[in-house]
Amino acid sequence: MTLREKISKYAMPAFGKRDFVVSRGKGRKLYDDKGREYLDFGAGIAVASIGHCHPAWVRAVSKQAGVLAHCSNLYLTKPNADLSEKLVGKIGRGKVFICNSGTEANEALIKAARLHGLKVSGAEGKKYKIVTAVDGFHGRTMGCVAATAQRKIQKGFSPMLEGFEYAAFNDIDSFEKAVDDDTAAVIVEPVQGESGVTPAKREFLKALKSICKKKNALLLFDEVQCGFGRSGAFLASQRIGVKPDGVSMAKGLGGGFPIGAIWLSSPHADLFTPGSHGTTFGGNALACAAALATISVVEKERLVENAAKMGERLSAGLSKVAAKYPHIVKLERGLGLMRAVLFNGPYSNSDICARLRENGLILIPAGSNALRFLPALNVKATEIDRALKILDKTLGEL
Ligand SMILES: Cc1ncc(COP(=O)(O)O)c(C=O)c1O
Structure with missing residues (x-):
């Protein structure tokens, strides 16, 4: 065969x-x-x-595989702690949650947005709307499919997860209309990848930031594809010059090993508490060693x-x-x-x-x-x- x-x-x-x-x-x-x-x-x-x-990546992954691949998130490992510190150092004051893929990272952002809405409104099910951009792509779980404003991705999977609204990319008037007091977050890619590589304009992201601030909503960037150095800065949003409240990362982070992560800025970094989110594989020693080796090569070279x-x-x-x-x-x-x-x-x-x-x-x-x-x-x-x-x-x- x-x-x-x-x-x-x-x-x-x-x-x-x-x-x-x-x-x-x-x-x-x-x-x-x-x-x-x-x-x-x-x-x-x-x-x-x-x-x-x-060669440096192969050495680091082989070495870690021979020492410890996985021990669960019930315990601490050095590669996990070191990678958390490294990512915070690259992005800014805040904390990370490490998972296994871009979709999982965005799913974590969606959950963090809902917790933020609950925190600021004081009531469950009140401030939970998430506004995303038409032709964006955020992944394949039901949450991410609902966040992805593309008919071809959503087709066949109705009903969608409730609470998403879509606005036109790079069109601040469209977002201004969509974001209201019930909005918990806006999620956009600083460079839309899957739909054809469209960079966001700096003025657009800056205006989004002030709209989010006015409505007490989080500005979250999906940097799964455009992040990790590809843009000419560690994050594309750093290159564009607009700082979000949170980002998702994956793809290039592990240099070929599956890993994803989110970062939330300091005021929002403790939204997840024990029991509210978790993962079996996420942040295991082997994946973190692969990401650390990748970052080390990126820095040295x-x-x-x-x-x-x-x-x-x-x-x-x-x-x-x-x-x-x-x-x-x-x-x-x-x-x-x-x-x-x-x-x-x-x-x-x-x-x-x-x-x-x-x-x-x-x-x-x-x-x-x-x-x-x-x-x-x-x-x-x-x-x-x-x-x-x-x-x-x-x-x-x-
Ligand atoms: C911007 C963006 N977000 C999320 C995802 C989903 O990532 P993954 O396939 O690792 O789940 C992708 C994948 O192409 C992507 O480009």
Whole structure:
């Protein structure tokens, strides 16, 4: 039985057609089952932040696996305490809760928002509304599906969790109308990822902050995709220059190991009390060691700075490609190393993605007509140039 036959027989068909077999990764390269090399500018959808199998990461994970992987959150471990301290140091005064994924992190933000509403209104079920942005993406649990204002994500799962309202992204009037005294929180991505890489405007986030302050609601940023150095700062909101009351993180944080986390600023950091939230796996020693090793590489190799620099090089190159093929590429946009090109009408992003892979470049489709560039933060200038060359050649062949 071939791998594809096995998967279609035994695995649920949640991921559509898959026929590309990945056998290993090294740095910014992936290799298929025939040993062919590909330049990986998807990084597992913004996960392999320091490239595949970075030697320092492999050493740290292997070492921790041989010492202690998991002991439950009934006890303390050094990697968990060290990672908590590290994240607070990177973000600001406050506390973290460590979990296993982006969805779980956002679910924790939703619960924290409800506890905040209860605290300030003094009554359960009064101030619990959460306002999110149209075309945002927050995950796949029922809470996160309700937070995700996209029909294709919600379809089939009615009734939605109560208490969500949607407003237009980057449109402050729309949020001003939606946020009222019953609002417990606003949750937005500083750069909308899944729907096609749209950065939030600084004025928009600043105005959101003052609306939230006026209505005593939390301003919460989903930095699952845009966070962890990708924007050219540790958090995209730090690059944009607006400080939230809380953030969710995941993806790049573990460098390939599943981990998520939320941070809440000091005044809100004690909303969760014993019994109100929890996790079996979240924050285990192995996941925390992986995240600590990833952060250590990011710091030692100055990868946040590299992301800013390489992001500019990529952006300049993509603009040139867009200008060369105006009938195919509508525009390029993004922040740091989170970028996308949007295609014109007849050209499908998944078809172009497949052609690019045949030519040796891996990208990730987004929204209905975009392709995302999310390379590892340690991508080199020569690799950016090679990716641009492959893009140019592939568009030329269309
Ligand atoms: C902005 C954002 N939030 C949340 C999620 C969900 O994260 P996960 O797939 O780790 O549950 C994603 C995943 O793509 C995301 O991009």
